[in-house]
Amino acid sequence: xxxxxxxxxxxxxxxxxxxxxxxxxxxxxxxxxxxxxxxxxxxxxxxxxxxxxxxxxxxxxxxxxxxxxxxxxxxxxxxxxxxxxxxxxxxxxxxxxxxxxxxxxxxxxxxxxxxxxxxxxxxxxxxxxxxxxxxxxxxxxxxxxxxxxxxxxxxxxxxxxxxxxxxxxxxxxxxxxxxxxxxxxxxxxxxxxxxxxxxxxxxxxxxxxxxxxxxxxxxxxxxxxxxxxxxxxxxxxxxxxxxxxxxxxxxxxxxxxxxxxxxxxxxxxxxxxxxxxxxxxxxxxxxxxxxxxxxxxxxxxxxxxxxxxxxxxxxxxxxxxxxxxxxxxxxxxxxxxxxxxxxxxxxxxxxxxxxxxxxxxxxxxxxxxxxxxxxxxxxxxxxxxxxxxxxxxxxxxxxxxxxxxxxxxxxxxxxxxxxxxxxxxxxxxxxxxxxxxxxxxxxxxxxxxxxxxxxxxxxxxxxxxxxxxxxxxxxxxxxxxxxxxxxxxxxxxxxxxxxxxxxxxxxxxxxxxxxxxxxxxxxxxxx
Amino acid sequence: xxxxxxxxxxxxxxxxxxxxxxxxxxxxxxxxxxxxxxxxxxxxxxxxxxxxxxxxxxxxxxxxxxxxxxxxxxxxxxxxxxxxxxxxxxxxxxxxxxxxxxxxxxxxxxxxxxxxxxxxxxxxxxxxxxxxxxxxxxxxxxxxxxxxxxxxxxxxxxxxxxxxxxxxxxxxxxxxxxxxxxxxxxxxxxxxxxxxxxxxxxxxxxxxxxxxxxxxxxxxxxxxxxxxxxxxxxxxxxxxxxxxxxxxxxxxxxxxxxxxxxxxxxxxxxxxxxxxxxxxxxxxxxxxxxxxxxxxxxxxxxxxxxxxxxxxxxxxxxxxxxxxxxxxxxxxxxxxxxxxxxxxxxxx
Numbered sequence: 043x044x045x046x047x048x049x050x051x052x053x054x055x056x057x058x059x060x061x062x063x064x065x066x067x068x069x070x071x072x073x074x075x076x077x078x079x080x081x082x083x084x085x086x087x088x089x090x091x092x093x094x095x096x097x098x099x100x101x102x103x104x105x106x107x108x109x110x111x112x113x114x115x116x117x118x119x120x121x122x123x124x125x126x127x128x129x130x131x132x133x134x135x136x137x138x139x140x141x142x143x144x145x146x147x148x149x150x151x152x153x154x155x156x157x158x159x160x161x162x163x164x165x166x167x168x169x170x171x172x173x174x175x176x177x178x179x180x181x182x183x184x185x186x187x188x189x190x191x192x193x194x195x196x197x198x199x200x201x202x203x204x205x206x207x208x209x210x211x212x213x214x215x216x217x218x219x220x221x222x223x224x225x226x227x228x229x230x231x232x233x234x235x236x237x238x239x240x241x242x243x244x245x246x247x248x249x250x251x252x253x254x255x256x257x258x259x260x261x262x263x264x265x266x267x268x269x270x271x272x273x274x275x276x277x278x279x280x281x282x283x284x285x286x287x288x289x290x291x292x293x294x295x296x297x298x299x300x301x302x303x304x305x306x307x308x309x310x311x312x313x314x315x316x317x318x319x320x321x322x323x324x325x326x327x328x329x330x331x332x333x334x335x336x337x338x339x340x341x342x343x344x345x346x347x348x349x350x351x352x353x354x355x356x357x358x359x360x361x362x363x364x365x366x367x368x369x370x371x372x373x374x375x376x377x378x379x380x381x382x383x384x385x386x387x388x389x390x391x392x393x394x395x396x397x398x399x400x401x402x403x404x405x406x407x408x409x410x411x412x413x414x415x416x417x418x419x420x421x422x423x424x425x426x427x428x429x430x431x432x433x434x435x436x437x438x439x440x441x442x443x444x445x446x447x448x449x450x451x452x453x454x455x456x457x458x459x460x461x462x463x464x465x466x467x468x469x470x471x472x473x474x475x476x477x478x479x480x481x482x483x484x485x486x487x488x489x490x491x492x493x494x495x496x497x498x499x500x501x502x503x504x505x506x507x508x509x510x511x512x513x514x515x516x517x518x519x520x521x522x523x524x525x526x527x528x529x530x531x532x533x534x535x536x537x538x539x540x541x542x543x544x545x546x547x548x549x550x551x552x553x554x555x556x557x558x559x560x561x562x563x564x565x566x567x568x569x
Numbered sequence: 570x571x572x573x574x575x576x577x578x579x580x581x582x583x584x585x586x587x588x589x590x591x592x593x594x595x596x597x598x599x600x601x602x603x604x605x606x607x608x609x610x611x612x613x614x615x616x617x618x619x620x621x622x623x624x625x626x627x628x629x630x631x632x633x634x635x636x637x638x639x640x641x642x643x644x645x646x647x648x649x650x651x652x653x654x655x656x657x658x659x660x661x662x663x664x665x666x667x668x669x670x671x672x673x674x675x676x677x678x679x680x681x682x683x684x685x686x687x688x689x690x691x692x693x694x695x696x697x698x699x700x701x702x703x704x705x706x707x708x709x710x711x712x713x714x715x716x717x718x719x720x721x722x723x724x725x726x727x728x729x730x731x732x733x734x735x736x737x738x739x740x741x742x743x744x745x746x747x748x749x750x751x752x753x754x755x756x757x758x759x760x761x762x763x764x765x766x767x768x769x770x771x772x773x774x775x776x777x778x779x780x781x782x783x784x785x786x787x788x789x790x791x792x793x794x795x796x797x798x799x800x801x802x803x804x805x806x807x808x809x810x811x812x813x814x815x816x817x818x819x820x821x822x823x824x825x826x827x828x829x830x831x832x833x834x835x836x837x838x839x840x841x842x843x844x845x846x847x848x849x850x851x852x853x854x855x856x857x858x859x860x861x862x863x864x865x866x867x868x869x870x871x872x873x874x875x876x877x878x879x880x881x882x883x884x885x886x887x888x889x890x891x892x893x894x895x896x897x898x899x900x901x902x903x904x905x906x907x908x909x910x911x912x913x914x915x916x917x
Binding site: 150165 | 785789791792800804863
């Protein structure tokens with residue numbers, strides 16, 4: 043198997059690659075999603091595609107599966123040109139895909155999900171349910187999936203659903219399957235079983251394109267790896283010849299380690315400082331287990347982790363968005379009732395939420411209204427909100443955070459991404475919080491606003507408060523005094539100021555922390 | 570059934586799948602029971618009716634209840650189909666009135682009668698025209714919702730008001746009593762001692778139920794209502810099917826209009842007015858989800874029967890008719906609570 047993988051896929055003596063894309067470019071408005079990208083997957087190969095967020099992986103997947111048309115470039119499957127755009131059946135017979143988002147319909151049975159829209163031979167022919175169930179049984183046993191075909195799909199576990207999706211994807215006859223972050227929602231044992239299954243399929247000659255944020259999985263499963271960065275192809279190499287450091291370097295780029303250091307401040311003598319945020323043995327279902335963390339006055343702590351690590355949920359739990367199964371969160375010595383936003387607000391937690399459009403902003407309302415949403419009780423007596431006071435308050439915040447807006451009454455949707463984010467941060471700081479929780483605070487924000495926002499968060503801590511930055515962006519983490527890294531619901535590493543990019547990325551991707559990785563896995567099943 | 574011939578081999582080859590299938594059958598049965606959750610309620614109502622009045626359990630009374638359910642049940646059938654694929658159509662209650670009026674207006678002569686029509690078509694065209702108008706209303710709603718991407722709730726709310734207004738304008742606010750005999754036949758006729766309308770409803774419900782259970786396009790409604798994006802990736806032409814369902818809904822409402830006009834021998838100006846609340850209530854207590862992807866037409870039918878039986882039993886028990894509306898509302902809420910806890914599922 044390693045032979046086929048290491049051999050140049052396009053070599054003359056070898057069969058044509060199952061999928062080959064060359065010179066693919068794709069733009070969405072002003073953003074370039076892919077720039078002259080290429081990839082080639084040999085028959086029977088397990089090929090990994092890695093890259094940080096925004097590297098163009100998802101766009102490549104939708105182009106390879108025929109959901110989007112590339113602006114330029116050509117696509118070939120087993121040597122033949124790709125089917126016409128829109129011919130879903132033809133695409134599916136060449137490439138199968140298990141998408142990040144589930145395409146299983148919960149109310150229908152497993153059998154029906156497997157044969158959706160092809161339950162019977164012709165549209166007018168009645169469906170023979172018994173036969174359909176037998177066909178489903180046959181298909182599931184062919185791929186060794188132990189699922190009852192008559193069960194309702196929503197009663198299945200995430201893992202079983204994933205297997206059903208894989209079986210369905212392959213039932214169209216494709217010998218090439220794309221798995222877009224298939225492990226993101228699985229626990230360690232589920233991942234183990236998924237890998238066993240994939241190994242079996244590979245022995246049957248199925249080729250994979252495996253997309254994952256967890257580099258260890260790439261080493262475990264794949265023979266070849268392709269790295270994308272900033273919408274472009276960086277390298278393709280056999281996994282065995284590429285060390286962890288080289289791989290991480292390829293993903294982050296050389297420039298990352300020499301990036302702008304925003305703050306170079308000697309760590310304060312913080313051991314004596316007051317503990318403002320204390321998380322004690324916090325357990326959140328599906329996110330983390332027995333997690334403890336403390337942030338002292340004057341400190342900015344980074345809580346790093348990849349997509350499914352649970353770090354975002356922990357941040358949100360501090361702000362009262364999730365109820366804890368166990369453990370305590372206290373702010374400034376006061377225990378916060380978990381799952382209660384008012385309690386968290388009263389204790390002095392400010393939150394910059396992850397998705398500013400979903401959780402942060404009321405889009406068609408003015409900058410002033412958005413910025414003062416958390417402090418309406420300070421804007422007038424007896425529950426009234428006085429326009430004059432709102433304006434004064436908003437003006438102060440606009441000045442304070444350097445928000446570029448024509449006026450305080452401009453709808454917030456008219457601002458640029460960076461300035462919208464500043465409004466969100468302004469709102470979080472309006473209550474003058476003891477603890478500022480910022481989740482991906484610079485998500486989709488330009489470089490200048492980014493520096494400003496991070497500097498402003500730093501300033502919160504310098505004023506004697508505390509800040510917790512929840513992010514997987516290295517630039518966000520660089521302002522922190524301390525970076526705590528989570529992986530699969532566990533703290534796996536902690537870095538003091540002056541850490542190296544590779545180390546943090548490696549910890550986030552679960553490389554080199556195998557011990558912690560398996561430990562968290564077994565623990566999860568101990569429940 | 571006869572489908573197993575080519576598949577007996579794999580089934581016989583392993584004992585384990587057979588066991589799995591056994592489990593499966595049991596689970597499917599449970600699923601079916603969920604759709605029958607109102608049957609006990611119907612039986613209890615019939616028992617109460619039997620105790621309350623000797624007149625209840627007579628053929629005349631029961632047929633009367635069914636006859637009165639026919640028009641409502643056709644709207645419920647339409648609403649069930651539309652709700653299952655995750656949409657809503659409020660304008661059905663106006664279609665039931667406006668479609669007959671337009672058809673009759675096109676057919677009746679322009680002079681001589683109390684109601685002056687255009688006389689453009691022969692008398693026998695009244696029924697086809699009425700159905701055509703219903704389908705056209707569904708198609709129009711579909712155009713606004715699916716092509717222009719307008720909000721379905723508000724679009725059909727607008728259509729409800731607009732069509733009601735059109736009916737009043739055309740009929741000058743009067744009931745139309747001079748109907749062509751072809752138009753009143755189905756609502757009046759009796760086949761084998763049972764009103765034709767009942768036979769027709771039974772046939773339509775059987776057809777609708779079978780299509781949802783055994784046809785690919787019927788199953789597609791569940792897929793679309795459950796997860797439209799997943800349905801699209803499975804190759805289902807989501808918009809086309811939803812549009813077809815909206816047209817079918819209009820068609821059924823127009824047909825209900827024909828039965829109703831025939832039954833009462835006239836088209837009243839308020840025909841169908843305010844029905845949509847009853848229709849939605851019957852559909853939802855019958856187990857169809859407002860969020861789509863769940864329910865069956867049979868369940869919806871039991872919903873209609875429950876509501877109609879309550880009214881009948883109340884009448885026979887001598888409850889003053891002035892209390893009917895109150896009791897109707899109360900029974901809807903009680904039925905919802907019962908089905909919430911019987912099925913154990915949140916209704917959101």
